Amino acid sequence: MVVSNIIEGGKTALKLTKEILEKEDDNLKVSYPGTNYNLPIIYGLLGKKVETVKDLKELINSLEIKEEESLENALDAGVVTLICAEAIEALKYAKSDKPYKEPYVGFIPDEILRGLGVPLVEGKIPAILVVIGKVGDKDKLKKLIDDIKKRNILALLVGDIIKEMDEAGIEYGLDKLLVPIGEEITSAIHAANLAIRAPLIFGGIEPGKVEEIIDYLKNRVPAIVVALGELDDITLAAGAGCIKAGVPVITNNEVPVIEGALESSDIDNIIENALKMKGVEVKVVEFDIPVSVGPMNEGERVRGPDMYVELAGPKSYGFELVKVVDKAEDKVEIIGKDIDEMEEGSRNPFAIIVQVSGDNLEEDLEGVLERRIHEFFNYIEGVMHLNQRDQVWIRINKNSFNKGLRLKHIGEVVKQLFKEHFPIIEKCDVIIITDPDKVKEELEKAKEIYKKRDEKTKSIREEDVDVFYGCIMCQSFAPTHVCVITPDRPSLCGSINYLDARAAAKIDPNGPIFEIPKGECLDEKLGVYSGINDVVRERSQGSVEEMALHSALTNPCTSCGCFEAIVFYILDVDGFGVVHRNFRGETPFGLPFSSLAGQCSGGKQVPGFVGISIAYMKSPKFLQGDGGWERVVWLPKELKERVKDAIPEELYDKIATEEDVKTTDELVKFLKEKGHPIVKKSEDVAEEVEEKEETVVAEKEEKEGLEVGEMITKLAKEGGIQIIMKNVKIVINFNVKK
Numbered sequence: 001m002v003v004s005n006i007i008e009g010g011k012t013a014l015k016l017t018k019e020i021l022e023k024e025d026d027n028l029k030v031s032y033p034g035t036n037y038n039l040p041i042i043y044g045l046l047g048k049k050v051e052t053v054k055d056l057k058e059l060i061n062s063l064e065i066k067e068e069e070s071l072e073n074a075l076d077a078g079v080v081t082l083i084c085a086e087a088i089e090a091l092k093y094a095k096s097d098k099p100y101k102e103p104y105v106g107f108i109p110d111e112i113l114r115g116l117g118v119p120l121v122e123g124k125i126p127a128i129l130v131v132i133g134k135v136g137d138k139d140k141l142k143k144l145i146d147d148i149k150k151r152n153i154l155a156l157l158v159g160d161i162i163k164e165m166d167e168a169g170i171e172y173g174l175d176k177l178l179v180p181i182g183e184e185i186t187s188a189i190h191a192a193n194l195a196i197r198a199p200l201i202f203g204g205i206e207p208g209k210v211e212e213i214i215d216y217l218k219n220r221v222p223a224i225v226v227a228l229g230e231l232d233d234i235t236l237a238a239g240a241g242c243i244k245a246g247v248p249v250i251t252n253n254e255v256p257v258i259e260g261a262l263e264s265s266d267i268d269n270i271i272e273n274a275l276k277m278k279g280v281e282v283k284v285v286e287f288d289i290p291v292s293v294g295p296m297n298e299g300e301r302v303r304g305p306d307m308y309v310e311l312a313g314p315k316s317y318g319f320e321l322v323k324v325v326d327k328a329e330d331k332v333e334i335i336g337k338d339i340d341e342m343e344e345g346s347r348n349p350f351a352i353i354v355q356v357s358g359d360n361l362e363e364d365l366e367g368v369l370e371r372r373i374h375e376f377f378n379y380i381e382g383v384m385h386l387n388q389r390d391q392v393w394i395r396i397n398k399n400s401f402n403k404g405l406r407l408k409h410i411g412e413v414v415k416q417l418f419k420e421h422f423p424i425i426e427k428c429d430v431i432i433i434t435d436p437d438k439v440k441e442e443l444e445k446a447k448e449i450y451k452k453r454d455e456k457t458k459s460i461r462e463e464d465v466d467v468f469y470g471c472i473m474c475q476s477f478a479p480t481h482v483c484v485i486t487p488d489r490p491s492l493c494g495s496i497n498y499l500d501a502r503a504a505a506k507i508d509p510n511g512p513i514f515e516i517p518k519g520e521c522l523d524e525k526l527g528v529y530s531g532i533n534d535v536v537r538e539r540s541q542g543s544v545e546e547m548a549l550h551s552a553l554t555n556p557c558t559s560c561g562c563f564e565a566i567v568f569y570i571l572d573v574d575g576f577g578v579v580h581r582n583f584r585g586e587t588p589f590g591l592p593f594s595s596l597a598g599q600c601s602g603g604k605q606v607p608g609f610v611g612i613s614i615a616y617m618k619s620p621k622f623l624q625g626d627g628g629w630e631r632v633v634w635l636p637k638e639l640k641e642r643v644k645d646a647i648p649e650e651l652y653d654k655i656a657t658e659e660d661v662k663t664t665d666e667l668v669k670f671l672k673e674k675g676h677p678i679v680k681k682s683e684d685v686a687e688e689v690e691e692k693e694e695t696v697v698a699e700k701e702e703k704e705g706l707e708v709g710e711m712i713t714k715l716a717k718e719g720g721i722q723i724i725m726k727n728v729k730i731v732i733n734f735n736v737k738k
C-alpha cells in the first residue's frame with residue numbers, strides 16, 4: 001500500500017514540476033542565497049550545478065519513475081520527489097529576492113550551518129529533527145515541543161505545526177532552536193538541503209559521490225524526519241527520498257516498519273523513539289524549581305522593561321569565582337537579601353563563589369570550571385548572564401520572579417549542574433552574596449586570584465611544556481581531523497585553549513581530548529614535533545603523515561569545518577590573507593569565506609589553506625614557519641581591529657582590508673604603494689628563482705637524461721619548491737618531510 005502511494009506521489013510531483021517549469025523563461029537564473037553549494041540536493045546527489053531554468057528543465061525532463069511496485073522503485077521515486085521539490089523551491093528564489101515572509105525562513109545559508117557545527121559536534125545539540133505536519137491537539141503539541149526543547153534538539157518545522165504553535169502561544173525562532181522553515185511541503189527541502197550540506201562542508205566529500213554522502217548522512221548526521229498527522233502521497237514520497245538519503249523517518253501513522261529507517265510511534269513518545277533510531281541518548285536532568293532549566297533558554301535576553309532586578313553589572317559591582325577546597329559540603333548559602341527583598345528595577349551588588357572538592361581536582365582547573373557559570377546561569381529561564389569574573393552582569397526577568405524564582409533556586413541549579421557536568425567534583429558549595437560590604441571585601445580577594453591566574457597562563461609557551469593536547473571531537477563530522485592544542489595554538493574552533501584542554505583531559509580521561517607527548521622537536525620554526533606526528537598519523541587513520549603547527553604552506557594542520565577563520569595563500573603576492581567566519585564580503589580572490597572554507601574542510605591537509613582560531617592570531621608564533629605577520633597582506637577590517645594589538649605597529653597600515661582593495665591586482669598595487677615588506681621579499685625571491693631556473697637548466701644540460709620531473713622532485717626534497725613562470729603561473733607546493 002505505502003509503496004504504491006510513494007510511487008504515485010513521486011509521479012504526481014514530477015508531473016507538477018514539469019508543468020510549473022514549462023511556463024518559465026529558460027534564461028532565468030536559479031540559485032539560493034548564501035551557499036557555496038548551488039542547489040545542494042541536486043549538486044550533492046548528482047554532482048551537477050544547475051544555473052538556469054533551462055538546466056532545471058533538462059534535468060527534470062530526464063527523470064523517470066518506474067511503475068513496478070518494489071521498495072527500490074519507491075525509494076528512487078522518493079529521490080525524484082526531493083529533486084522536484086528543490087526545483088520548485090529554487091524557482092521561487094529565482095523569481096523573488098525574499099520568497100519567504102516572516103515567520104518562515106525558507107533556505108538556510110551555509111553560515112548558519114557552520115555556526116551549528118561546534119554545538120552539534122560537542123553534542124550540545126544532540127540531534128536535528130525535521131518535524132512535518134500537524135499535531136491536532138494543544139496538550140500533545142505542548143508536550144512534543146517540551147520534549148524537543150528540554151533535550152536541546154534543533155527542530156526544523158514544516159507545515160501546519162507552525163500555526164498550531166502560534167495558536168498555543170509557543171515561541172519559536174533560531175535562538176530557541178525551533179526554526180519555522182515553511183508552510184508548504186516543498187519547503188521541507190530546505191531541511192533536506194541543510195542536511196546534505198553537512199557531508200560537503202564538514203566531511204569534505206565531493207558533490208556527486210552519492211554513496212559516500214549517503215553513508216555520511218546515515219552514520220554521522222543525527223537527523224530524523226518526524227512526520228505527523230495525515231500524510232498525502234507526495235509527503236510520503238518525500239519521506240522515502242529522505243530514507244534513501246540516509247535520514248530515517250518516524251510517524252504517528254500506521255506504516256510498514258523498516259527498522260532504523262521507517263518506524264511508527266505514538267505521539268507522546270515520538271521524540272524519544274526518533275532519537276533511538278539514530279542511537280542518540282540524551283540525559284534530561286530534572287530540577288525542582290519553579291522555572292525551566294536547560295540549554296534551550298540560553299539565547300534569552302532580558303531587556304530593561306522586562307527586568308525585575310539587575311545583579312552586579314556596570315552600574316553596580318560583583319564577581320564570580322570557583323575555588324578548589326579540601327572539603328565542600330554540598331550547601332547553598334545566601335549572604336544578604338534574596339531577590340524578593342530587593343526593590344523592583346533595582347541594581348544590586350552580587351557575588352557567587354563556588355567551592356568544589358574532589359580527590360582529582362586541582363587549582364589549575366578553577367578558571368576552566370569558572371567559565372561554565374555563565375552557561376549554567378543562562379540555562380535558567382528568565383535569567384540573563386553576561387561577561388565573567390568581576391565584569392559579570394546578571395538580570396532576572398519579571399516573569400520568572402513572578403513564577404517564584406529566587407537566588408536559592410539559582411544556587412541549587414548551579415550546584416547540581418556542576419556535579420552533573422563534572423563527575424570529578426565530589427562536593428560543591430554555592431555561596432551567593434548580595435550584602436554590599438561583604439561583596440566588596442570578597443571582590444578584592446577575587447581580583448588577586450584572577451591576577452595570579454593570568455600571569456601563570458600568559459607565561460606558558462610551547463617550549464615550557466612536555467605535553468600538548470589533541471582533540472578528535474570533530475571526527476564525527478570530519479573523520480581524519482585531529483586538532484593539536486598547544487599553549488601557542490588554541491583549537492581552531494576557538495573554544496579550547498591549552499588549559500581548557502588540559503582540564504578536559506584530566507576531567508574525562510576517556511574523552512575526545514587527550515595528551516600528546518611532545519617528543520623531539522624536528523623543526524622549531526615550523527613547529528614540527530615527533531610526538532605530534534606519531535599521534536596524528538595514528539588518529540587520522542594514516543591519512544596525515546606530518547603536521548606543522550605554525551605553517552599554512554608546509555604540512556599545515558588539518559581543518560574540520562568549525563574554524564573561526566581561514567588563512568589562504570595569495571599567489572600573486574606570495575602572501576596570506578585571513579578571513580573570519582562572520583565576514584560577509586569577498587576576499588581579493590572574489591570568493592567569500594564559505595567558498596574558501598570548502599577548500600580545506602573535512603579533515604584535509606591542504607597546503608596553502610589552514611583553519612585557525614582568532615586567538616591564534618594573537619600568538620607570537622602565528623604562522624612563524626611562513627614568515628609570520630610579515631607575510632599577511634589582507635584582513636577584513638573587523639578582524640584587523642580585533643587583532644590590532646598583535647599586529648606589529650609598523651605593519652598595521654600596510655595590511656589591506658576590503659575597504660582598500662577588491663581584487664588581487666588592486667592588492668598588488670596597494671602593497672607596493674604602502675611598501676609592505678612582502679614586496680621587497682617577492683623581488684628577492686624572483687631573483688632567486690631566476691637563478692635557480694638557470695641552475696636547473698645548467699644541471700640538466702650537464703647531466704644528460706635527467707628529467708625535469710626528477711629535478712623538481714630533487715628540489716622539493718631539498719626544501720620545498722615554487723616555480724613561477726612569467727605570464728603562465730604554475731605553483732607546485734610539495735608536502736615536505738623534514
Ligand code: SF4
Pocket residue numbers: 121471472473474475482483491492493494495496560562563
Ligand atoms: S578542538 Fe578541534 S576537534 Fe575539538 S571541537 Fe574544536 S575544532 Fe573540533
